[in-house]
Amino acid sequence: MIRVQGLQKSFKNKPVLTDVDLHIREGEVVSIIGPSGAGKSTLLRCINLLEVPSDGKLSLDNRPIQFRTNRQGKLSFRSRMQLTWMRSQVGMVFQHFNLWTHKTVLDNLIEGPCTVKKVPRKAAVDKAMELLKKVGLADKANDYPADLSGGQQQRVAIARALAMEPKVILFDEPTSALDPELVHEVLDIMAKLAEEGMTMVIVTHEMSFARRVSDRIVFMEKGTVKKDGTPDEIFNSEDPRLYQFLRSMTHAAG
Amino acid sequence: MNWDIIASYGDLYFEGALTTLKVCFLAIIFSTILGFFISLMRLSGSRILQGIAFTYVWVFRGIPLMLVLFWLYYAPPFHLMLPAFVAGVAAMSINSASFKSEIIRAGLMSVNKGQIEAAEAIGMNPFQMMFKVRLPQAIRLVIPPYINNCVIMIKESAQVSIITVADLMMAAQKAYNSTYSIAETLGVAGAVYLTLTSSVMLLQFVTEKKLRMSKN
Numbered sequence: 001m002i003r004v005q006g007l008q009k010s011f012k013n014k015p016v017l018t019d020v021d022l023h024i025r026e027g028e029v030v031s032i033i034g035p036s037g038a039g040k041s042t043l044l045r046c047i048n049l050l051e052v053p054s055d056g057k058l059s060l061d062n063r064p065i066q067f068r069t070n071r072q073g074k075l076s077f078r079s080r081m082q083l084t085w086m087r088s089q090v091g092m093v094f095q096h097f098n099l100w101t102h103k104t105v106l107d108n109l110i111e112g113p114c115t116v117k118k119v120p121r122k123a124a125v126d127k128a129m130e131l132l133k134k135v136g137l138a139d140k141a142n143d144y145p146a147d148l149s150g151g152q153q154q155r156v157a158i159a160r161a162l163a164m165e166p167k168v169i170l171f172d173e174p175t176s177a178l179d180p181e182l183v184h185e186v187l188d189i190m191a192k193l194a195e196e197g198m199t200m201v202i203v204t205h206e207m208s209f210a211r212r213v214s215d216r217i218v219f220m221e222k223g224t225v226k227k228d229g230t231p232d233e234i235f236n237s238e239d240p241r242l243y244q245f246l247r248s249m250t251h252a253a254g
Numbered sequence: 255m256n257w258d259i260i261a262s263y264g265d266l267y268f269e270g271a272l273t274t275l276k277v278c279f280l281a282i283i284f285s286t287i288l289g290f291f292i293s294l295m296r297l298s299g300s301r302i303l304q305g306i307a308f309t310y311v312w313v314f315r316g317i318p319l320m321l322v323l324f325w326l327y328y329a330p331p332f333h334l335m336l337p338a339f340v341a342g343v344a345a346m347s348i349n350s351a352s353f354k355s356e357i358i359r360a361g362l363m364s365v366n367k368g369q370i371e372a373a374e375a376i377g378m379n380p381f382q383m384m385f386k387v388r389l390p391q392a393i394r395l396v397i398p399p400y401i402n403n404c405v406i407m408i409k410e411s412a413q414v415s416i417i418t419v420a421d422l423m424m425a426a427q428k429a430y431n432s433t434y435s436i437a438e439t440l441g442v443a444g445a446v447y448l449t450l451t452s453s454v455m456l457l458q459f460v461t462e463k464k465l466r467m468s469k470n
Contacts, residue, residue, distance in 0.1 A: 050371055070299050077299070081379050088377030098368035101467050102390050112376040115386055146468040164376060 001026045001199060002047060002090075002168060007056035009042055009223075016042050017223045020056070024168065024201055029194045031210035032203045033234075034220035035245060040203045041095075043220070044170050047201070048090045049075065049083055060086050061167070088116050091161030091169035095176050097153040099145040105132070105156050106141040109163045117164065124163070131159040135189055151182030158189055168199040175206060207249045211235055219245070259438050263429040270425030271446050277342055277421060278408050278450070284347035285407075289354030296359055307355070314352035320413050322349050327417040342414035342421075350407050357399045361392035394465050401458040405451045412447075422446055 002024040009017040017039045024030055032040045045051040047058065049067060052075055058065040065086050067079040075083070099108050109128035113119040119127075132138045135155040137148075145153055154174055161169050171190065175183045187209050194200060194213045204210055210217055210231070217234040219227040219242055227234060227242055237243060260267070295307035314322070326348075327341040336344065365388050373383040415424035426443035430436055 048375055050375060072299060074299065077380065080374075084377040084379050086377075087375060090375075092372075092375035094368060094372065094375075096368055098366075098372035100369055100372065100387055100391075101366075102394065102465075111386060112378075115382050116377040144468045160376070 001028075001061055002201075003057075003059045003062075004043075004047065005057040007043070007046060007058070008054045009039070009046055009051060010054050015223055017046070017053075020223075020225055022218065022225065022228075024199065026167075027197045027199055028215045029198075029200045029202070029213055030216045030218060031214040032201065032218045032220060033205070033207070033210060033245075033249075034226075038220040039223040040220050041172050044172050044201060044203050047170060048087055048092055050092075060089065084116065088112075088164060089167045091164055091166035093154070093157050093161055093169060093171045093174050095173040097145070097150070097157045097177075099153055099157055099160070101145050104142050104144055105137065105148070108145070108156060109160050112160065112164045128159070128163055131162050132156075134162075135159045136185075149182060150178045151185045154178065154186045155189055158186070158193075162193075168201065169193070171200065171202040171204070173203050173205065175204070205249065207246065221245075256435055256438060259429065259433050259435050260442050263425070263439075266425045266428060267422070267442060267446070270420060270422040270443075271450075273339070273420055274408075274411055274422040274447075275450065277339070277346065277414055277419065278404075278411050280343045281346035281350060281407060281411070282404055284343070285350035285354050288347060288351035289358055292351060292355035293359035293362060296355065297362060311352045311355060314349055315356075319345065319349045319410055320416065323413060323417050338414075338417050338419045341417060342411075342419045346407065346411060346414070349410075350403065353403050354400070357396050357403060358392070360399075361396035362388060364395055365391045394467070397458060397462055397465075401454060404454050408451050408454065409447065 002022070004020060004022040007017055007020040007022075008015070020039075020043055022043070032043065034040050042051055046053045049058075049065070052067070052069055052073060065083070067083060068076040069079075070076045099105075100111065103111060106125065106128055109131060110121065110124040113124040113127070114121055129138060129141065132141055135158060137152060137155055137159070140148060140152065140156070145156070148156065158169075158174075174190070175186050178186065183206070187206065190200070190202070191209075191213050202210070202214070212231075214231050217229065217231050218225055219234060221241065227237060227239060229237075234242065235246065292307045292310055295303040296311075298304065322345040323342065326336060326345045327338060330336055330341070369387055369391060370383060373387040378386065411421065412423040415421050415427065418424075422443055426439050430439040433439065
């Protein structure tokens with residue numbers, strides 16, 4: 001479904017990603033793990049072009065994702081107009097939720113469908129209420145994000161991504177900004193989505209969650225994919241560096 | 255104190271206040287629109303647009319309003335003969351747009367990056383992002399300095415009387431010149447200016463309350 005080929009990204013001549021290949025198939029749950037600074041988030045943000053790759057090819061459902069940059073290395077105005085086709089099909093959940101603070105929970109959920117996909121308001125509201133029920137927050141529909149806990153905000157953010165009926169959702173460290181006791185409520189919803197067959201790409205430090213939910217795990221280090229395999233292959237790997245990384249992660253968690 | 259003076263010049267004051275209100279209202283609208291586009295030019299990727307916007311702000315923020323008034327009324331470009339009212343509104347709009355563009359630019363720049371990324375990620379195009387997310391958030395940030403600027407504009411509008419616009423200040427001057435009762439004539443004008451500026455401040459209070467982003 002998503003194909004990344006030869007992806008390169010550097011910030012001011014400092015390489016962050018070098019020659020990354022990744023293929024996400026429909027219905028697959030892929031976790032990306034690795035030490036900080038490995039380029040996990042950058043890779044995820046390159047997929048929907050929040051970061052502009054320096055080089056490489058991207059495609060969604062075999063349709064190439066094309067873009068041009070301006071002199072400052074940002075997306076050109078024309079590309080920003082054109083890329084909406086891809087972005088409306090690729091959902092994103094951020095580490096810091098990024099709910100629109102000037103809108104109520106309900107308005108956060110219907111903004112994308114109404115503005116981007118031109119869904120009639122009534123239908124969007126019905127769908128939004130259904131999604132809020134699914135994440136257990138129907139009673140918060142008229143609250144502002146500032147009135148919710150971190151875990152509740154992240155659940156709303158997941159519902160906002162789902163409201164667009166995306167083909168795939170990218171999760172950028174969705175639980176890293178949460179209090180430890182709120183982590184499980186977000187992970188539970190993500191596990192439920194995985195079970196329902198949603199295609200998901202998850203950058204995470206939650207190793208046991210990644211092991212339990214993923215179909216595949218990608219281990220990244222120093223801007224490249226070091227290992228790509230099933231959870232069993234990754235967690236039983238003989239690779240000394242991977243073993244050391246996993247040990248340090250489980251020690252930190254335990 | 256002789257308040258009969260005010261009674262006999264009542265119509266003059268009323269007309270003057272109405273003119274001041276019109277000048278300010280139009281100048282605030284035009285300067286806001288102009289200022290918005292200048293701030294967009296300044297924030298754009300094009301160096302030419304950035305340069306134009308920078309030069310505009312540099313020049314018109316740096317020269318007195320009265321100079322622009324004189325220029326547009328007594329020495330207009332292209333030999334346009336502008337009526338005093340039009341010249342007054344135009345000069346005030348041009349002058350104030352330079353300040354407002356900086357206020358609006360500051361507001362647009364201080365919108366949290368995550369808010370904008372969420373809009374991009376959901377598939378909004380640059381226009382939808384501006385009007386659905388960036389502007390509504392910026393408005394909340396710029397209300398205090400923006401209202402501040404509008405209050406200053408209302409007071410500065412007294413200068414249009416110099417190019418013969420029959421505003422409130424001119425009414426007060428006329429009344430003073432024929433009666434020499436300075437306390438009454440200027441006192442009333444001051445009270446009317448204070449009423450105008452107070453109503454703008456009240457507007458700030460109402461909008462800030464209306465636009466708050468939490469139930470608590």
